[in-house]
Amino acid sequence: MTAEVDVSQAIDYLVGRHVSSTAEAILEDVLTRAYKGRTALVSSFGTEAAVLLHMVANIDASTPVLFMDTGRLFGETLRHRDKMVERLGLTDVRTLGPEKEIAREDPDMMLFSHDPDRCCYLRKVLPLRKALEEFDCWINGRKGHHGEGREALPIAEADGYMVKVTPLARWGAEEVEAYHAVHDLPRHPLWEDGFLSVGCMPCTDRAANSSDFRSGRWAGKGKTECGIHLPTASAMPMKKAQGC
Incomplete structure (x- = not known):
């Protein structure tokens, strides 16, 4: 079978099995069975990141967590990351950064x-x-309430040869809000100051509209995504994915 078929079958399995599952059940399946030892959580340590970080830590605190330090982040984000890592006992947080070509470009x-x-x-x-x-x-x-086409997000989808899971x-x-309250999780330091979604400092402002979660991102530029969730299959190396 091709990698594309493998990924399609894995997605069908996950979507079919978890039609009404909780986020915790989806994560439990992925981290302890379907993709045990072959899954990473990608986290911005942003305004709502504590929810998934807490869930994953409760299942397996050694799960690799990938964090992009772009070199343009708010100091508050870096401090929030350190606070959450210590609080949750995460043991494999990997900080990524831009390659050398950034200095040239x-x-x-x-x-x-x-x-x-x-x-x-x-x-x-x-x-x-x-x-x-x-x-x-x-x-x-990602969550449905973020808007910008995210209202109908599937819980699993193809990302090149990989499976991307959105619990x-x-x-x-x-x-x-309820999950933060029940588990007494800290918010990002900029949350109370009107920053509903936080990315790089030059491209993030307070939300212009409290009902538009991402209205403070790239304001006035006609841009709503950084690119990590845009189609990437043509740019991804192909390998046979295993799982499920």
Whole structure:
């Protein structure tokens, strides 16, 4: 069978098995059975990241957690990361950074202002793609209430040869708030200051509309995604994925 068929079968299995499962049940299946030892959680340690980090830590605190330090993050994000790692006992947090070409292509650190897509690619997409090559499955924290086409997210989908799992696809803002409250999880330090979604400092502002979760990201640039969730199959090396 081809890698494409393997991935398709794995997705059919996960989607079919977890039609009404909780996020915790989805994670338990992926981390302890279907893709045991071959899954990474990708986390921004942003405003809602504590939810998935807490769930994963409760199942297996040694799960690899991939964090992109773009070199342009808020200091609050880095401190929040350190606080959450200590609080949850995560033992394999891997901090990724841009490759050497960033110095050549962005010598004055102003690439974000005239080519934000290229800036995101060099600082986030490329480092993540390289780090994911050793895995067959990755977990992300997107949620339906974020808007921008995320309302109908599947819990599992193909990402090149990999399976991408979205355990919180069916969650709304109320569920996120409730989980924080029940488990007494700290929020990102900028949350109370109106930053509902936090990325790189030059491209993040307070949300213009409290009902538009990502309205403070790349404001005025006609851009809504950094690129790590855009189709990548044509750019991904193909290998036979195992699982399920």
